Amino acid sequence: MSRLYEQMERELQVLREQGRLRTLPVIGRRDGIWQEFDGRRLLNLSSNDYLGIGSRSSLRRAYLQQCGHHGDRCSMTSSSSRLLTGNHELYTRLEDRLAALYQREAALVFNSGYHANTGILPALATRRDLVLSDKLNHASILDGGRIAAAEFRRYRHGDYDHLESLLARAEGRYRQLFIVSESVFSMDGDCADLGRLVEFKERYGAILIVDEAHGAGTFGRHGLGLAEASGVIGSIDVLIGTFGKAFASTGAYAVMDGIVKEYLVNTMRTLIFTTALPPVVLGWSLQVLEAQLGMQEERLHLQRLADRLRAELRARGFGVIGESHIVPVIVGTDERAVSMALKLREQGVLALPVRPPTVPEQTARLRFSLRADLCWEDLEAVVHHFDGGVL
Numbered sequence: 001m002s003r004l005y006e007q008m009e010r011e012l013q014v015l016r017e018q019g020r021l022r023t024l025p026v027i028g029r030r031d032g033i034w035q036e037f038d039g040r041r042l043l044n045l046s047s048n049d050y051l052g053i054g055s056r057s058s059l060r061r062a063y064l065q066q067c068g069h070h071g072d073r074c075s076m077t078s079s080s081s082r083l084l085t086g087n088h089e090l091y092t093r094l095e096d097r098l099a100a101l102y103q104r105e106a107a108l109v110f111n112s113g114y115h116a117n118t119g120i121l122p123a124l125a126t127r128r129d130l131v132l133s134d135k136l137n138h139a140s141i142l143d144g145g146r147i148a149a150a151e152f153r154r155y156r157h158g159d160y161d162h163l164e165s166l167l168a169r170a171e172g173r174y175r176q177l178f179i180v181s182e183s184v185f186s187m188d189g190d191c192a193d194l195g196r197l198v199e200f201k202e203r204y205g206a207i208l209i210v211d212e213a214h215g216a217g218t219f220g221r222h223g224l225g226l227a228e229a230s231g232v233i234g235s236i237d238v239l240i241g242t243f244g245k246a247f248a249s250t251g252a253y254a255v256m257d258g259i260v261k262e263y264l265v266n267t268m269r270t271l272i273f274t275t276a277l278p279p280v281v282l283g284w285s286l287q288v289l290e291a292q293l294g295m296q297e298e299r300l301h302l303q304r305l306a307d308r309l310r311a312e313l314r315a316r317g318f319g320v321i322g323e324s325h326i327v328p329v330i331v332g333t334d335e336r337a338v339s340m341a342l343k344l345r346e347q348g349v350l351a352l353p354v355r356p357p358t359v360p361e362q363t364a365r366l367r368f369s370l371r372a373d374l375c376w377e378d379l380e381a382v383v384h385h386f387d388g389g390v391l
């Protein structure tokens with residue numbers, strides 16, 4: 001056996017012994033809030049389908065029917081990069097619509113949030129720049145920082161005094177400072193103070209990049225994200241959203257000034273050197289983007305559900321964090337998180353344990369991600385499991 005294979009076997013064995021070995025689950029039918037998982041029908045509290053659009057069959061059926069009449073607009077392949085022949089007119093329509101909604105000069109659509117985050121920083125940040133990134137930012141932002149030539153440093157999660165001290169120390173020593181943050185953090189369910197980040201951007205002449213993967217569709221009157229709710233859309237240099245979560249499609253986008261778009265089109269490798277999204281996906285993204293604009297009632301319901309779930313669990317002595325539709329219950333050790341998730345599954349509830357290294361040691365958690373098509377009675381049943389000593 002080669003050295004590599006021996007080494008891999010040893011590492012996998014360690015993960016197995018620690019109970020940290022990841023495996024791919026078998027996912028069956030999805031039906032509204034229900035998900036068939038490893039052969040059982042479970043209440044799905046682990047999905048990013050925050051508005052319930054992805055599992056609502058009516059919109060999808062209407063789109064597919066419409067597709068039957070427009071062959072080319074519903075092609076399942078673009079067959080080429082956007083810079084060659086993959087730039088279907090639906091890209092233009094989608095980007096024009098995004099720019100208009102966000103009232104920004106330009107928008108750019110990417111294949112995924114992962115492509116966006118591993119492409120934007122490497123395109124913009126040079127060897128003479130410094131990138132300051134929240135410690136809990138998504139892995140794709142970290143990977144973008146690794147690829148970029150710039151120096152990459154992390155500030156303590158949500159600790160803006162720490163961020164400011166790093167900015168103050170760096171002032172004048174780099175060509176350009178960058179600040180990068182998620183808006184709604186996926187692991188802690190808490191929110192960045194975007195107003196404060198904009199203040200820093202202005203005080204230090206930094207470029208501000210915000211990733212709204214979990215804020216798009218869920219925050220703001222028109223679902224444009226936490227930046228809309230905070231009234232700072234126009235002050236963020238590159239505001240990223242993804243289509244794969246609340247928008248129930250696939251791909252990602254960013255809004256920005258025209259010059260930034262022009263520069264990215266010329267330099268962003270994850271935009272240039274990859275096959276464009278298929279028209280069938282772009283058309284669907286356009287429809288969902290439009291449909292979700294009017295879902296303010298769903299957004300309010302979602303936040304009310306989360307507030308109530310947090311309050312009920314706290315009243316039972318559980319450590320619950322967050323201030324969004326993502327509700328993490330901190331349980332401590334890996335073993336406890338895994339055993340609680342298993343017990344919940346036996347009770348028909350799908351909530352996945354999140355363990356180190358995804359989160360810091362001793363903060364293993366059960367992560368509930370809520371959706372607007374749930375009602376309180378669904379969650380009340382979950383709370384009762386915490387009551388009965390089952391967990």
Ligand SMILES: *Cc1c(COP(=O)(O)O)cnc(C)c1O
Pocket residue numbers: 111112113114115117138140182186211213214242243244251252
């Ligand atoms: C999910 C996620 C991404 C990746 O987006 P994909 O479209 O799934 O590749 C990027 N950033 C954050 C914060 C995310 O949660």
